[in-house]
Amino acid sequence: MGSASAAATYQPQRAIDEFLLRTEGLTKRYGQRTVVDGLNLEVRRGDVFGLLGPNGSGKTTTLRMLLSLVRPTSGRIEVFGRSATHPAQLREAASRIGALVEQPAFYPYLGGEENLTGVALLSGMPRGRATRERIREALAQVGLAARGRDAYRTYSLGMKQRLGIAAALLTDPELLVLDEPTNGLDPAGMVDVRALVERLARAGKTIVLASHLLHEVQHLCTRVAILKDGRLLAQGPVSDLATGVEAIEISFARPEELPRALAAVQTARASGLSWLGAASFAVPEAGGHAPPGGWCLLVNAPADRAPEIARLLAARDLFPTAMRPREAGLERIFLALTGESTAEAGTTPPEPSQPSRPFMITTRAMKGDVS
C-alpha cells in the first residue's frame, strides 16, 4: 500500500477530473459467449489506471475495443471527450494514443529504426530530420539507441518489448495503453520499464496498464479496475478498494485455541454483527509475530474493532497473544473480489501435530465476503 500511495503523488493537479477515456455498457460477444459484459470504465487525465484480472477476464479484448481493433457488440466508448465507439471516430484521436497490445508487432527483416520509421509514417508523421530525431529519441528512451540499425529478428524478447514501448511513445501520446508491458523481460528489464512508466506518469501522461502482476499494478497505479469473466468487479483508487478488505491477524499461545476462536467469531457474525467479516486461518504476514504452530486467525474487520473482538474472545476464555491489522494489499483485494484461491488462507482447522505444514490448505474462503 505504501507504494500505491506513493504512486498517488504522480497525479498532476491540473484537470484532474477530466475523463480521457470512458466506456458505458461496453460489451463484446462472440456468438453465445460474452467476453466483456457491460463495462463502465472511467480513466481521468493523469491516471495510471490498472486493468487487473485473471487470465481470460476480458482485459485484452477491452483494450482492443478501446483501440478500435475489435468492434463492440454494444455500449459506448468515449476518448478525449468524444465518441470513439466506431473505428472511424477513433482515427482522429489515434495520434494522441500510443499502445502496446500483447506482443510487439514488427517486420523481422527491418531494423528497429526502420520499423519505427514505418510506425511514424502510419501515424502521419512527415518524413524528414525531425521524425528521424524523434525516432532516435524514442529508441534512446527505451535503451535501444545502440541497436537501432540491427534487424528486429536479432533482438532478444526484452528488446522486442522495449521497441514496442518505443513505438507507443513515438508520437509523444497523451494516452498510453500498455498491455503486459513487462512481459518477457528479465527482472532488471522489468524494473527499467516500471521506472519508465513512473517517469511518464510524473510527466503527466495518462496510462492504462493491463497486467496480471499484482505487485506491478500496486506499485505503479493510482486507480484500478478489477475484471472477472468480462465483468467489472470494482473500480477506484487502490486505497478506496482496500477499505472493504481490512483484516486483523490474531495469534494465540496454543494452536488448539484457533478452532475455538474461529467458532467464536463465526457465531458472533451469525448473531448479526455487521462489521464482522469472514474469518479464516492464515499464515502471518512476513515480519509479523510467528505464533506456535505457524498459524493465526485472520478476521475481516476494521482495525478499530480489535478491542471488541478481544472482548468477544475473552468471553470464551480465549486470550490472544497478539492482534495486529493486516495491510490490505492489492493482492488481498484482488483475491477477495475475484474469489481466486490462495494457498495462505483457509477455514480447515490446522493440524496441531503438524505445525510445519501450514501451506497445504487451499480454499476459496474469501469469495464474496467483501464485494
Added chain:
Amino acid sequence: MSALSASSAPRTSPASARAPERRVAARDGRRGASLLSLAGWQLTLIRRRPAAKVLLGLLLGGYAALVGVAVFLYVTSTGDAADDIGGPLLARLTFPVSISAAGDYTDFMGVILLSILAGTFIGNEYTYGTRRVAVMRGVGRGWALAAQVLALAIAALVIAAGMLLLGTLVGLTLGPLLGGHPAPVPPLGWAWAQLPAYAGAVALRLFLYSLIALFFATLGRSASAGTAGALGVLIVERVALPVFTFVAFLTLPGGGNGVRFITPQVNADAVEAAARHGPLVLTGPPLQFEIVLAAPALVQALATLLLYCAALVGLSWLLVARRDVIE
C-alpha cells in the same frame, strides 16, 4: 537498469514540454497518412523482403536461361530444323517480337513468382501482427487495403515494364547480332499506343494474380493461404481450362468461345489481343508445337479482367472491413 533510466531520465520532461509540437507533426489527418506514402511504405516492405530478392533473381535468371537456350537452339539448328525452328526463334529474339516473347515469359513465370510474393507479403501482415499497428495508428482498414492494392499494382507494372524493356534490349541487340532485322516502328500512329497497351495487359495479368493472392491471404489471414490460393487457381485453370474449353468447343454453339471468359485465364487472352490487335506484329510465326487460339477483342478481354479485379478487391474489402483484428 540503466539502459532505460540512464537514457531517459533527463528526457521525459523536455519531451513532454515539446509535446504539442510533436502532435502537430503527427498530422491530424483523418487517414493518418496519405495513400501514396502508405503505398510507398508497402513497396519498401516488398523490396526489403529477402524473398523478393530471391524471386526477382529467379525471374531474371529464368529469362536469361530462356534466351540462352533460344540462342543455342538457333545457332545449332541446321537444314530443315533451321527453317522450322530457327526462323521462329530468331523472330522471337528480334524486335518487336522479342517484346511478346518476354511478355509470354512474364505471363507465365512472373505470375507464379508475383503470386508467391504477394501471398507472403499480405499474409505476413497477419503473421507478424503488423496489421493491427496500422489500425491502431488511425489508418482506416479500407485505406490500408487500398495502399496494398496500389503497391501491388505498381509492383506488377514495374515488373511488366522491366521485363518488356529487357525484351526490347534483347530484340535490338542480340537479334541483329544473330542476323535478325528489327522492324521499324512508324514515327506516328497507333504503334506507340500498342506497346504501352501490351505492357499494360501483361501488368494487369500480373496484378490480377497478386489480387487473387491478396484475397486468399486476407481470407486465411496467413502467407500460406495467400500463396496456395493464388497458385491453386493458376494450377486448376491451367489444367482444367483446356479440358473445359475443349468440351465447350465440342458441345456448345460457336465453339464455346465465350466459356473461356469464366476464369481469370482470359487475361492471357488480353495479352494475346494486345499483341495482335495493332500495327506492330508482336506475335511471331508459330512454333511447330504451338496451338494458336483466336484472340478475343481487346476491349472485351480488358473489361472481363477489370471485372475480376474489382470483384477481388471488393471481396477483400468486405473481409477486412467486417472482421475484428485479433491476430
